[in-house]
Amino acid sequence: MEVIYSTDYEWNILNSVTGSGETFANQNSHTYPLSTVDDPFNYAPPQVTVGFTPTINWDSLLPSVPTNLRATATSETSVTIKWATGADTRPTWYWIYRQDTDANPNGDFIQVGTATPITTGTGANARTRNASSFVDTIPNASGNRKYTYKIKPVEGNPGIIGEFSDPVSVTTLTSSQVYLNTLYTKVQSGTLHSLYLEQ
Numbered sequence: 001m002e003v004i005y006s007t008d009y010e011w012n013i014l015n016s017v018t019g020s021g022e023t024f025a026n027q028n029s030h031t032y033p034l035s036t037v038d039d040p041f042n043y044a045p046p047q048v049t050v051g052f053t054p055t056i057n058w059d060s061l062l063p064s065v066p067t068n069l070r071a072t073a074t075s076e077t078s079v080t081i082k083w084a085t086g087a088d089t090r091p092t093w094y095w096i097y098r099q100d101t102d103a104n105p106n107g108d109f110i111q112v113g114t115a116t117p118i119t120t121g122t123g124a125n126a127r128t129r130n131a132s133s134f135v136d137t138i139p140n141a142s143g144n145r146k147y148t149y150k151i152k153p154v155e156g157n158p159g160i161i162g163e164f165s166d167p168v169s170v171t172t173l174t175s176s177q178v179y180l181n182t183l184y185t186k187v188q189s190g191t192l193h194s195l196y197l198e199q
Contacts, residue, residue, distance in 0.1 A: 063153035063162040064088045071170035075178050076143040079170055082133045083151060091117040092130045092153050098138075099148040101169060109150060112136055143174035 064086025072080045081096065093116055097109035115131035138147070148169045153162040173181070 062160060063090070063092050063155045065163050066094065066151050066153060066165040069149070069151065069165050069168045071147075071149050071168045073170050073172045076172050076175060077138045077141040079136045079138065079147065079149070079172065080133060081136060081149055081151070081168075083165065085130045085132050088130065088153075088155070090155050091128055092155050093117065094131060094134070095152045095154060096134050096136065097150050097152070097164075098136060099167075101146040101148045109148075115151075138172070141172060143172050143177070146171045 066083040068084040070082045093114055095111050096113045098112045099107055099109045115134045117128050117130055119128045121127050148167050150167040151165050
């Protein structure tokens with residue numbers, strides 16, 4: 001009898017044949033005689049039991065954990081988050097989680113958005129790449145407030161859910177910092193022609 005077992009995933013197969021005193025390890029198939037001769041007048045099939053003990057290498061199936069997570073405050077209410085996506089070639093979604101750290105350093109992380117794969121081109125020229133950034137607009141936020149972020153990769157939307165990234169914290173800007181950043185940008189670009197300061 002030929003026993004064949006296959007799967008789309010990465011299995012380590014153990015085929016165990018009992019009653020014959022033999023064990024076949026790390027094989028996907030094994031051929032065994034269909035009949036044996038007990039005596040010249042009696043043909044009897046062998047008693048063969050095949051057992052499978054699959055183990056899954058989950059590390060090879062889970063999406064890569066995002067690394068090098070960075071968060072930059074761009075205003076009193078806006079934070080830009082960036083990360084390295086890893087070597088995954090399959091389309092991956094990223095769930096974005098935020099904690100109001102000033103309110104409660106041990107508080108829950110709340111999902112605030114999803115970064116989806118980005119497709120460019122059309123037809124045969126269409127290409128998809130995984131997102132590596134997300135802009136979070138914080139409702140009812142005030143300046144100079146600390147938030148902590150972490151993200152989780154998901155393949156299949158939803159499908160295979162990976163592990164959380166390491167967290168990263170950021171403090172939102174004050175109104176004065178936003179104003180000074182605007183002035184600096186105008187100076188750098190040469191668009192600031194005059195500056196009036198109240199005494």
